[in-house]
Amino acid sequence: MKLRVDLxxxxxxxxxxxxxxxxxxxDEAGHxxxxxxxxxxxxxPKARVAADNCPEEAIQTTA
Amino acid sequence: MTEPEQPxxxxxxxxxxxxxxGEVNLFSAEFAGCPQPVYRGLVQKCPVAHQTFTGGKVLSxxxxxxxxxxxxxxxxxxxxxxxxxxxxRPMIPQQIDPPGQTKYRKVLDPRFSKKRMLExxxxxxxxxNELIDxxxxxxxxxxxxxxxxxxxxxxxxxxMGLPQSELPFLLRLKDGIIRPQTLLDGEPTMEESQAxxxxxxxxxxxxxxxxxxxxxxxxxxxxxxxxxxxEIGGHKLSREDILxxxxxxxxxxxxxxxxxxxxxxxxxxxxxxQRERLVADPALLPAAVEELxxxxxxxxxxxxxxxxxxxxxxxxxxxxxxxxxxxxxANLDDEEFGxxxxxxxxxxxxxxxAFGGGPHRxxxxxxxxxxxxxxxxxxxxxxxxxxxxxxxxxxxxxxxxEVTHLPLVWPAA
Ligand code: HEM
Ligand code: SF4
Numbered sequence: 001m002k003l004r005v006d007l008x009x010x011x012x013x014x015x016x017x018x019x020x021x022x023x024x025x026x027d028e029a030g031h032x033x034x035x036x037x038x039x040x041x042x043x044x045p046k047a048r049v050a051a052d053n054c055p056e057e058a059i060q061t062t063a
Numbered sequence: 064m065t066e067p068e069q070p071x072x073x074x075x076x077x078x079x080x081x082x083x084x085g086e087v088n089l090f091s092a093e094f095a096g097c098p099q100p101v102y103r104g105l106v107q108k109c110p111v112a113h114q115t116f117t118g119g120k121v122l123s124x125x126x127x128x129x130x131x132x133x134x135x136x137x138x139x140x141x142x143x144x145x146x147x148x149x150x151x152r153p154m155i156p157q158q159i160d161p162p163g164q165t166k167y168r169k170v171l172d173p174r175f176s177k178k179r180m181l182e183x184x185x186x187x188x189x190x191x192n193e194l195i196d197x198x199x200x201x202x203x204x205x206x207x208x209x210x211x212x213x214x215x216x217x218x219x220x221x222x223m224g225l226p227q228s229e230l231p232f233l234l235r236l237k238d239g240i241i242r243p244q245t246l247l248d249g250e251p252t253m254e255e256s257q258a259x260x261x262x263x264x265x266x267x268x269x270x271x272x273x274x275x276x277x278x279x280x281x282x283x284x285x286x287x288x289x290x291x292x293x294e295i296g297g298h299k300l301s302r303e304d305i306l307x308x309x310x311x312x313x314x315x316x317x318x319x320x321x322x323x324x325x326x327x328x329x330x331x332x333x334x335x336x337q338r339e340r341l342v343a344d345p346a347l348l349p350a351a352v353e354e355l356x357x358x359x360x361x362x363x364x365x366x367x368x369x370x371x372x373x374x375x376x377x378x379x380x381x382x383x384x385x386x387x388x389x390x391x392x393a394n395l396d397d398e399e400f401g402x403x404x405x406x407x408x409x410x411x412x413x414x415x416x417a418f419g420g421g422p423h424r425x426x427x428x429x430x431x432x433x434x435x436x437x438x439x440x441x442x443x444x445x446x447x448x449x450x451x452x453x454x455x456x457x458x459x460x461x462x463x464x465e466v467t468h469l470p471l472v473w474p475a476a
Contacts, residue, residue, distance in 0.1 A: 011424040014177050018349070018432075028173035030185040030429060043397075055420050 001039040002062045003047055005032050009058035019053055020046040030057065066172055069229065074126040077110050077376045082270065085112030087121065095459035098363060102392035103404070111378040119385030120378070122366075123392035125377065125399040125416070131367060131388050132421035135160045136263035138367035138386065140423060148240050149257075150265030154311035155304060161422050166307070168293045168426070174289060177429040184437055187218050202475025203452060207325055207467055209259060211441070215320035215434050222430070223312065224285020225274070236270065237317040239263030243458055245467070251397040264310075271309045275302060286312070315427055318463055319362060320434050325466030326359035327352075327439065329457045332450050332471060334406075341408055342447045345440065351408035352435045358406050360391035361464045390416045449473040 003023065005016075012031045016024040022043055027034040039047045039061075051059040085108070087101060088094065094101055105112050105123035112121040121130055129148050131138040141153060153159050156167040163190065173179075191214055198204040220227055238245050242315035251259070274287050282288040290305045300308075331338040343350050369384045378388070394415045395403045418425035425431070449471045451457060458468035 011420070011422060012172060013420075013424055014429055014432075017177070026177060028176065029169065030176040031172075049411065050475065052415060055414045055416065055424075 001044045001047060003034060003037055003039055003051075004060045004062070005034045006058045006060070009033065009056045010054075011056055013055050015053040015055065015058060016050040020050040023047055023050060067151060071129050073372065073373075074124070074375070077124070085109030086115050087112050088115045089121070089389070090116040090461045092395070092459060092461055093463040095363075095464045096457070098360075098464075099358070099390055099395060099404075101182070102389065105389060105392045106396045110376045114387055117387075119366075119387055120380065121387045121389055122375075123389040124230070125393040125396035125398075128350070128388045128390065128393040128416060129420060130384065132365075132416075132419060132423070135164075135422060137370055137373065138388070139370045140367060142166075142366065142368060148314070149260030149262075149267075150310060151264065151268070152303060152307055152308075154314075156426070157311055157315075157423060164422060168422070170293045171426055174245040174286070175426050175429055177433075180429045180433045183218055183222065183430075184433055186221070187434055187437045188441055190214060190217055191438055192445070193460045195445045196443065200475060203470065203472045206469040206471050207321070207465070211321045211324040211328075211466070211469075214438055215431075216317050218434060219316040219320075219430075222286065223316070224283055224287070233270075233313060234317060236267050237313055239266070240314055241318055241463060242465075245460070267310055267313065268306055271306050272302075274309070275305055279280075300361075315425075316430075317429070318465065320431050322361040322465040323356065323359065323431065323435060324438055325457075326361050326459075326464055327355045327435070328442070328449075328471070329451075329466050329469055330355060330359060330406075332469075335450070337406060337408060342443050345443065347408050348436060348440055348443075350410055350413070352432065352439060353413045353415060354406060354408050354410045356435075357400075357410075357413060358418035358455055359464070360415075360417050360421075362392050362417065363391040363428055363462075363464060364389045365423075368385050390419065390455075392472045446471075446473050455457055 232382040452470035
């Protein structure tokens with residue numbers, strides 16, 4: 001599974017790094033920093049939860 | 064008639080069966096006490112309604128509110144100053160639009176990041192325990208005054224670097240703007256309330272003028288000192304800029320978390336099965352905080368002013384009109400949440416809008432979430448089995464839904 005974050009859409013709600021700190025971190029301003037563009041095995045459900053909870057629809061998962 | 068060209072994300076048209084019937088007063092105490100049925104009516108029957116108390120249109124569907132929040136070029140935050148809350152200039156960054164607003168957010172966001180806010184958590188936890196120590200043996204408290212007001216306000220003042228001894232004074236200033244009716248005798252008219260706001264506004268400017276003078280003389284690690292040394296595009300912030308940011312921070316920081324704590328605890332006190340679920344499974348807490356924010360939406364709506372004409376759901380919107388974006392209603396839209404009327408403290412997918420969205424996403428959301436998590440955790444560790452005192456009814460104030468009277472009882476030690 002692959003992850004993509006559209007930083008133009010991200011406004012720093014922080015749901016991604018709250019819910020899936022293994023996959024996302026925050027920059028100085030609290031915006032999303034993607035840690036793994038390719039999701040490590042076993043973390044696929046977390047990637048989906050993060051994408052599902054981003055209020056700006058900034059996170060995309062692809063198979 | 065052809066429709067004006069719209070950004071492609073504009074929501075598809077829905078029938079607005081009877082816009083005339085969609086007359087709602089969203090500022091009454093009855094509404095504040097139980098807004099959910101009104102929200103459902105709006106979302107399901109009247110996507111464009113009319114607000115009777117302040118005038119203007121109301122948008123309620125999730126998709127519509129999100130579209131508006133993300134398109135400030137159509138839905139501006141730059142209000143007419145006569146509608147302002149006692150301010151002489153726009154509050155920064157809430158009442159200015161991008162791209163100007165973005166520059167202020169760039170310098171403010173780092174001061175409110177989640178990492179920074181987590182550093183305050185141990186103090187909040189200690190304070191929560193101290194407050195509970197002071198009343199737990201009595202088996203009862205009035206939650207607003209005993210816990211919901213002091214806990215977040217103390218944390219906020221230390222974040223701002225303002226003396227704790229000034230809290231009562233600052234709370235009066237905040238209430239003079241947000242709920243002047245609580246400071247005035249009887250039932251004040253709109254004019255009396257507005258006069259109170261204007262006077263309070265002057266007091267707030269005067270207070271921060273003094274703080275700025277002090278910090279110029281003796282800089283510290285506090286918020287005003289930070290703003291004094293902040294530059295945007297190579298220029299220091301002006302004195303007015305600093306006043307306009309501080310004004311907003313006082314209003315936003317001293318009210319919202321208090322209101323949210325009250326709404327959450329009032330809900331759980333009245334719904335024992337939900338409370339028992341949370342006490343039995345503390346791991347639910349983060350999701351529960353989000354779900355209660357969705358359900359209660361203490362900041363019920365945000366205002367915008369239409370910048371360009373458009374048509375939505377068959378209704379014409381004209382430039383210059385006020386629109387209320389009903390966050391609380393959007394949070395109860397089945398199209399987004401599936402089973403929106405079901406309060407599921409373990410909800411897995413929850414893109415609620417309680418902190419707004421788009422460029423004006425709440426600056427304090429990481430502070431608020433930290434405070435709510437810690438407060439709810441400590442409270443349920445210590446006072447697990449509580450209910451509304453017999454014969455009493457919680458009182459909600461309109462506008463931001465603070466539960467100003469919330470008498471609780473629990474089995475005394
Ligand atoms: C649970 C508590 C809170 C809720 C429900 C809440 C809600 C909101 C909402 C809905 C907005 C969007 C306003 C708009 O779009 O016009 C907002 C903006 C804002 N909030 Fe909060 N808020 C909370 C706590 C706080 C705290 C503790 C602070 C203090 C630092 C704060 C500071 C702000 C500021 C400065 C803005 C304006 C941001 C901008 O316009 O760029 N909020 N808040
Ligand atoms: S949840 Fe979305 S908006 Fe929030 S920080 Fe992550 S990517 Fe950005």
